[in-house]
Amino acid sequence: MNETLGRWAENFIGLFAAGGQTFVGLVTGIIPLLIVLLTAVNALIRLIGVERIDRIGEIAGRPGLRYYPIRYLLLPAPAVFLLTNPMAYTMGRFLPESRKPAYYDSAVSFVHPILGLFPHANPAELFVYLGIATGVQKLGLPIGDLAVRYFYVGLIVIFMRGVVTEIITNIMLGRKAAGREETDEQLLAEMHPTLSEHGGAHRPHDSGHVADEIADRPAGRPAGRPADRPANREGA
Amino acid sequence: MNGLNRLLVRIGKAVGGVVGALYQAGRDSVDTVIRNILPFMAFIALIIGIITKTGVGDFIARHLAPLAGTLPGLLVISIVCAIPVLSPLLGPGAVIAQIVGTLLGVQIGAGAIPPQYALPALFAINPQVGCDFIPVGLALGEAEPETVEVGVPAVLFSRMITGPAAVVIAWLASFGLYAGK
Numbered sequence: 014m015n016e017t018l019g020r021w022a023e024n025f026i027g028l029f030a031a032g033g034q035t036f037v038g039l040v041t042g043i044i045p046l047l048i049v050l051l052t053a054v055n056a057l058i059r060l061i062g063v064e065r066i067d068r069i070g071e072i073a074g075r076p077g078l079r080y081y082p083i084r085y086l087l088l089p090a091p092a093v094f095l096l097t098n099p100m101a102y103t104m105g106r107f108l109p110e111s112r113k114p115a116y117y118d119s120a121v122s123f124v125h126p127i128l129g130l131f132p133h134a135n136p137a138e139l140f141v142y143l144g145i146a147t148g149v150q151k152l153g154l155p156i157g158d159l160a161v162r163y164f165y166v167g168l169i170v171i172f173m174r175g176v177v178t179e180i181i182t183n184i185m186l187g188r189k190a191a192g193r194e195e196t197d198e199q200l201l202a203e204m205h206p207t208l209s210e211h212g213g214a215h216r217p218h219d220s221g222h223v224a225d226e227i228a229d230r231p232a233g234r235p236a237g238r239p240a241d242r243p244a245n246r247e248g249a
Numbered sequence: 250m251n252g253l254n255r256l257l258v259r260i261g262k263a264v265g266g267v268v269g270a271l272y273q274a275g276r277d278s279v280d281t282v283i284r285n286i287l288p289f290m291a292f293i294a295l296i297i298g299i300i301t302k303t304g305v306g307d308f309i310a311r312h313l314a315p316l317a318g319t320l321p322g323l324l325v326i327s328i329v330c331a332i333p334v335l336s337p338l339l340g341p342g343a344v345i346a347q348i349v350g351t352l353l354g355v356q357i358g359a360g361a362i363p364p365q366y367a368l369p370a371l372f373a374i375n376p377q378v379g380c381d382f383i384p385v386g387l388a389l390g391e392a393e394p395e396t397v398e399v400g401v402p403a404v405l406f407s408r409m410i411t412g413p414a415a416v417v418i419a420w421l422a423s424f425g426l427y428a429g430k
Binding site for chain 2: 113118
């Protein structure tokens with residue numbers, strides 16, 4: 014009985030002993046380098062000044078094919094490096110509304126690929142990279158190659174994400190604008206039942222009081238629709 | 250004499266500025282390590298301890314490692330993580346990605362997954378990055394509510410395409426990584 018309990022306790026403590034060993038390995042292996050590297054990069058950012066990338070932001074919003082690499086490569090990468098997660102997303106303010114989702118997608122996708130070389134950009138999520146890199150290190154292999162490749166594949170991926178998301182956003186904005194035109198026609202038909210043979214036939218709240226219906230209508234539709242219509246047409 | 254004084258003051262100010270920036274940078278980095286990195290290291294160390302000492306590691310090695318050790322398997326992982334309903338749930342704090350990354354790291358270290366799969370795996374476990382944060386991220390970019398309304402599904406749908414595509418790109422880029430070692 015005592016023996017079983019003893020063995021059980023030993024196994025139980027063993028879990029944490031193994032964890033502790035891993036912890037010491039991480040602290041002595043990674044933290045010293047990390048602190049010095051973080052200090053260097055933080056100092057560099059302070060000396061450069063983050064407001065320098067504002068200019069890239071202003072150029073990146075322009076239309077035209079040649080501004081794509083600026084918008085989804087040259088803007089998000091330095092933004093993530095200098096402003097770090099999550100302030101890098103504020104650079105979206107320079108872009109037209111229809112490009113903001115794509116810029117966000119592009120910038121947020123870079124907060125991990127940058128970690129191999131510049132862990133200051135997103136230290137709270139370091140283990141997305143480090144979890145796998147530690148395993149490679151355990152095999153006695155250098156992780157520098159992995160870090161560099163993670164970085165440049167990350168650059169390719171954020172550019173692709175920006176372009177694909179911009180296309181999808183434009184399709185959705187177009188569909189939304191088209192959908193609104195339809196609802197406008199339906200609305201007109203409802204307001205003047207004589208103009209359309211379907212008008213008023215299958216309305217859910219067929220009370221018969223025209224005045225009531227008109228009063229009801231704004232509440233029945235999602236808020237803010239009429240106001241945003243011109244903005245979205247322009248975006249599509 | 251006055252000119253020399255002014256020069257000295259200017260040098261002093263410039264040096265002071267650089268030293269101040271370095272000192273503040275050091276303070277920031279130690280602060281970051283204590284507040285963000287060390288707690289996560291403790292958490293990860295505990296998880297590694299548990300998975301290596303209990304049978305969980307063997308279980309993962311048998312079931313997940315074969316999946317993560319091939320391109321089709323990694324594509325399956327990336328597609329699952331990119332499903333628009335799941336991705337915002339998997340996103341917060343990248344905790345899931347960090348845990349799965351650590352699990353795969355343990356398997357790579359144990360030799361169950363070849364090391365060159367580390368690169369595509371980094372993308373396979375992470376197509377959900379930032380999917381929980383889209384409205385906040387867009388708000389930081391001063392986007393209108395109407396943009397957020399369209400932007401959230403646009404990003405989520407885009408990940409269905411770009412998630413697996415990123416794995417393929419990373420897989421192509423992993424040729425020659427740790428070859429012959």
